[in-house]
Amino acid sequence: MKRKLTFIEGTMYAGGHLPVNVVAGIKIKGNIREERLQLALIKVQKRHPMLRVNVLEDDKNIPYFSTKDSACEIPVRIVTRHSNGDWKKEYNIECLTPFDCKNGPLIRVVWLKSDTESDLIFTCHHCICDGKTILNLIDETLHLLEQPDAAMGTYDTFASILDFIPETVKNNRINRLTAALISRLARLALLVVSLKKEVKRENPYLIHWKLDKETSDLILKKCKTEGSTIHTALCVAFLKAYQSVETIRPHARLYCAVDMRKFIPEIKNDMMFAFPAMIGLTLKKDKTINFWTQARQFKEALTLKMDKMEINKVLMYSESLLSSLPQMTKYARADTGTHDFTLSNMGKASFKENYTTFEIETLYPPATIFPFGNPSTLFSTAFRGEIDFIFSSDEKFVKYQDAVVLKNNAMKMLLNQA
Secondary structure: EEEEEOHHHHHHHHHOOOOOEEEEEEEEEEEHHHHHHHHHHHHHHHHOOHHHHHEEEOOOEEEEEOOOOOOOOOOOEEEEEEOOOHHHHHHHHHHHHHOOOOOOOOOEEEEEOOOEEEEEEEEEEOOOHHHHHHHHHHHHHHHHOOOOOOOOOOOOOOOHHHHHHHEEEEEEEEHHHHHHHHHHHHHHEEEEEEEOOOOOOOOOEEEEEOOOHHHHHHHHHHHHHHOHHHHHHHHHEEEEEEEHHOOOOOOEEEEEEEEEEHHOOOOOOOOOOOOEEEEEEEEEOOOOOHHHHHHHHHHHHHHHHHHHHHHHHHHHHHOOOHHHHHHHHHHHHOOOOOOOOEEEEEEEOOOOOOOOOOOEEEEEEEOOOOOOOOOOEEEEEOOOEEEEEEEEEEEEEEOOOHHHHHHHHHHHHHHHHH
């Protein structure tokens, strides 16, 4: 395979030297055999073409994926497991350790190992992987640990994101003129902001917490009763929490990461893909609107924006920016954003809990620490009836102690509403 990265993939590539990684993991109770893990990872790698690529650049510094004749196997770093908190240290290490993009592969695994328990932590470069993908890779590995002889099959990745756009849309004169205009305006805008200084991000962090099954069930039932979702309830709770911390200057705005597979039927749920849509939502200043009314309004606004999304034009116009990737990467490192945080809610994980020789005791939510823009991101998953969270940011944007207060205020608000 040899194809240019899409604009979103290229944005996540970020020049190839920065750690733009997606990390997720599980806690296993029971024994796993090393040879079975290696075999499982070999089969997973053979199934997914993007696990066999590296990234090179052309003479204009535009990145493209390239597949070697013989890809390097997925590396596994084995670490002795001492306690239930060891995974947090490894998450930090994995989030902040860049990949060798030119040589690949763009995936690696950490195995925290003890006699009776293990943590498996998967890390992928964000240019080939989103949160849904990495959870699927873990799920496939577990399946193969249980059934080493299972056939996994494979699939062909797309040659260009433009392949998903009908010819009538691509050849439409207005669309082509609009794409060309967007490209020119972007180059001009990037030229104007090229003198902005890079924001130093020197103290990134992750904060993890979990709600027990009883509390999680209480909140989920309340969301259903109020005609809301846990997704929009989290939006409102955290935006309000931002306003409650005096040392934070809130924007009253967040971005929701939306899975683009919803709009591109050719990309199946078990295929690797790294093209999220970012939908902005803003908290109204009207203090007379109660919590659940705001949550319902957010639900309606998010649904409306998704319904109105013209996916073909989104793909076409974004690809018109590909030539500006090097300048865009430079700008992103100097940008601070006009939003408070990004919400990436993965919802209920469909992992099988019990296997013949082991049990999945805990799912650790996906996480990333972005080295550009506003890195503040809230990740949420649900497994075994418990809602799990990771908040990531940097001291430059939100002080660690402020983030702890932020998290406590948001959870208190959510629980009071339930």
